[in-house]
Amino acid sequence: MTTYILRRLLVSIPILLGITVIVFFVASKMPGDAVLAMISTETPQAEDLIKLRRGQLGLDLPLYVQYGRWLWQLLQGNLGYSFQTGESVIDILLARIPATLQLMGTALLIAIVLGVAMGVVSALKQYSRTDYTFTFLGFAGISIPDFFLGMVLVYLLAIQWPLFPTSGISTAGEPYSLVDNLRHLALPALALGLVRTATFMRYTRTSVLEVMNNDYVRTARAKGLSEWLVVVRHILRNALIPVVTVIGLTLPVLFGGSVIIEMIFQWPGIGLMFIGAVTARDSPVIMGYVLFSAVMVQASNLLTDMAYSFLDPRIRYD
Amino acid sequence: MPSLLEVRDLVTRFYSEGAVIHAVNGVSFSLDTGASMAIVGESGSGKSVTVMSLMRLVRFPPGRIEGGEVIFEERDLLRLSEEEMRRIRGNRIAMIFQDPMTSLNPVLSIGLQMTEGLRAHLGLGERAARDRAAEMLSLVGLPRPKERLDDYPHQFSGGQRQRIMIALALSCNPALLIADEPTTALDVTVQAQIVELIQGLREKLGMAVIWISHNLGLVAGVVDKVAVMYGGHIVEQSPVDELYEHPRHPYTLGLLKAIPKMDGRDQGRLFSIDGMPPDLRRPPESCPFAPRCIYAVDRCRQALPPLDELGAGQSVRCWRADEVAALNVAGAMR
Missing domain, CATH: 1.10.3720.10 (MetI-like)
Structure with a gap:
């Protein structure tokens, strides 16, 4: 029984990885990005601001690099920080999981x-x-x-x-x-x-x-x-x-x-x-x-x- | 001394999709304490429904016991409350079934399945019930009974499971055991063992046994009398030797002829009775066997013959019983 559970847990690792890869790349194909959602194009010097912010968030890097950075963080037990509030994603999740x-x-x-x-x-x-x-x-x-x-x-x-x-x-x-x-x-x-x-x-x-x-x-x-x-x-x-x-x-x-x-x-x-x-x-x-x-x-x-x-x-x- | 069991004019019907199936049409027989009898007949003759009715295990819908009396230990079982009947089932009357592979619950341990009846009827505690269950298992010849109580049905062979069913049925010391084709699903070699086991336990424990079978040969050695059923009626009832020596009903004759002979006199071909059993949705008003009977005359196709008492415990339901018996002088058909 214990061996069976261990085997199942090992098998679930590649499955979970696969899911995150697919979601990461599909989500990136959504029109717009976090910065465009934050900064109105009406703002003066919008273009510079957007470029700056994208650079800060790492959104100007190639997708596979962005995914790699996310995964590297994950391995260290960190799910990153919200683009909107800067809060730790783990903290956000922990605060909301009980309600769900x-x-x-x-x-x-x-x-x-x-x-x-x-x-x-x-x-x-x-x-x-x-x-x-x-x-x-x-x-x-x-x-x-x-x-x-x-x-x-x-x-x-x-x-x-x-x-x-x-x-x-x-x-x-x-x-x-x-x-x-x-x-x-x-x-x-x-x-x-x-x-x-x-x-x-x-x-x-x-x-x-x-x-x-x-x-x-x-x-x-x-x-x-x-x-x-x-x-x-x-x-x-x-x-x-x-x-x-x-x-x-x-x-x-x-x-x-x-x-x-x-x-x-x-x-x-x-x-x-x-x-x-x-x-x-x-x-x-x-x-x-x-x-x-x-x-x-x-x-x-x-x-x-x-x-x-x-x-x-x-x-x-x- | 009154009989242990006295069944009178039992009628059981099934209601299904607008049709009424006349499964048991006025069956009567009796059984003494410690005696044994067989009810034989082909599939659909009503033998299983008869004994299910005795136990009041016919489920409504679709089935219903519509008439008659079942006097057991001087009480009419058909008039007992469900609660009183429950105290008789598995306690005074026990039953074993055809298919041991499906008759035990696959997800419960043998120990649990054996002790739940003991606890309900004899009020035994967990410990005492387990001891009794192990004792019963060793009585039916299961090795290492104590350890095997925690095993599940799939860990036993078919023959072992039927032994467990027998142990389970006999654990509360019933006065009557009903064995509904207990060997049909088993290997031929195991069949005889199971018959012998039940016969031996019957002598040891002094209970009465009703064997349900379609195999006259298998039960011949272990019963006192035989009732032959056809189309929901008992067509002949007789002490076992008399039935073999002087069969009176043409259907009984046919059944006896259909037993394979070991000396090759049947020249490699088995005898069979032509035709089909009657459609019990439209039971004939006449003799149900008439359409298949080689002795049938007009009278047979017009009215149902009464069950004639011939004395010495023999009775037959046939208009031409005397002539049939005369035509088949003793042993001629063997």
Whole structure:
């Protein structure tokens, strides 16, 4: 197992490098650059200023040299400094990652708990009214983009019935309180989570239906076990194996989704930071975000594979 | 002394896509404490559904037990609450299934799967349940039972897994064991071992056994009586020797003829009964076997014959049973 994890970690290094190379060169093809975003061409002696600033930021060097410098810094544990503010990218990331993790974690938790529970009920009561209702909601959820659902939630739960605030992570100017934080979290987490809930529910339903008809489930009933034990221990344990794959594959999508949701709800996480960085062509910040999300995706893939061997004793890595 | 099990007029149907499948159509039989019987018949004859109905393991939808009584230890199982029935399943009546490769849960250890029933029914603690499970495993001849409790099903062979299923089924000391084709999925060499194992344990533990099989030859040596099922009916029921010596029903005759002979008298060709089993979505009002029966006369195609009691525990459902028996004097078809 340890050798397997080490091997996977080694393999992920070239993958991460590849991702940064591609993003670095593609991002450089965006029209304009950080300096043009900062200095208006109307400014007197604009041309000289722009040239000077480009020189300071190293933007006048060939691309491969710029990438090389970024990589060299990275190896020393430094992600560079924001072109806009001069702050250390690592500090910016560290300040904002908790907010994003809170949003994504809550959304994922909503999706897993609700999705798996609804999927199990739907399957156990196949073709019942509950099943049809959940199926309808599921298809609706899968078809609605999360940003649109976000706006619907804002309209319903913030404007029609003003229950929740629509932006920020807490009320400005007030001391931090958990309740206030959670109220701010409600709408973005729901918007991000409900769409995934629908996906998890459909997969869980299918998987449970498949497992339910297995001989070993009949054996479990023939033993005289309670229905609860039959469902939780014998059906769910097996049915969750394919669902874990889907959950693992959802994490990257959740990263993408959180960028848009953070923007709609002005959630001060790294997604919102990323949008700002792209607009300002702030490439050190862009690269910092990309590197962090790539590491997270790699880690989630590895965790998914670990989860398999935990759930299914037939799967062993060595 | 009342019988251990008394089944009367059991009716089970399945509802599927607008059609009604008449799987079991009024089956009656009884079994004494410690006795053993076989229910034989081809696929779709209703033998498995009959025993699944005894355990009330027919799932609704699509299946439903629609009539009859199942008196077990003087209680009608069909009238018990689900909770009361649960206390009987795996405890007083246990079951082993056809395919040992799929009957055990692949992601749970053997120990867990064996102890969960013991803990539910006998109220044993973790320790005591594991000891009992290991004891049962050694009873069915599995080497190093204590160490193997933590292994998973995929670490055992097919024959070993069926032994584990048997150990699991017998762990709560049931009064009745239902063996639903327990050897079908196994190698021929292992089949006989499993039959002998169950027979030996039956004598040792004094439980009754119902064998479900489509192989008359395999179970002949270990049962007291045989019920032959066709189209959801018992068409003949008889003490085992009587069935072999004096088969009364044309279908039983056909089944006996279909057993391969070792002396080459069948000249390399196996006997088979022409035709197809009846469509149970539209069960005939007449004798279900009539379309395939070489003795059928008009009467057979008009009305279902009653189950005639012939005395000495023998009964047959055929209009021409006497004539059929006379035409096939003892041993002639062997």
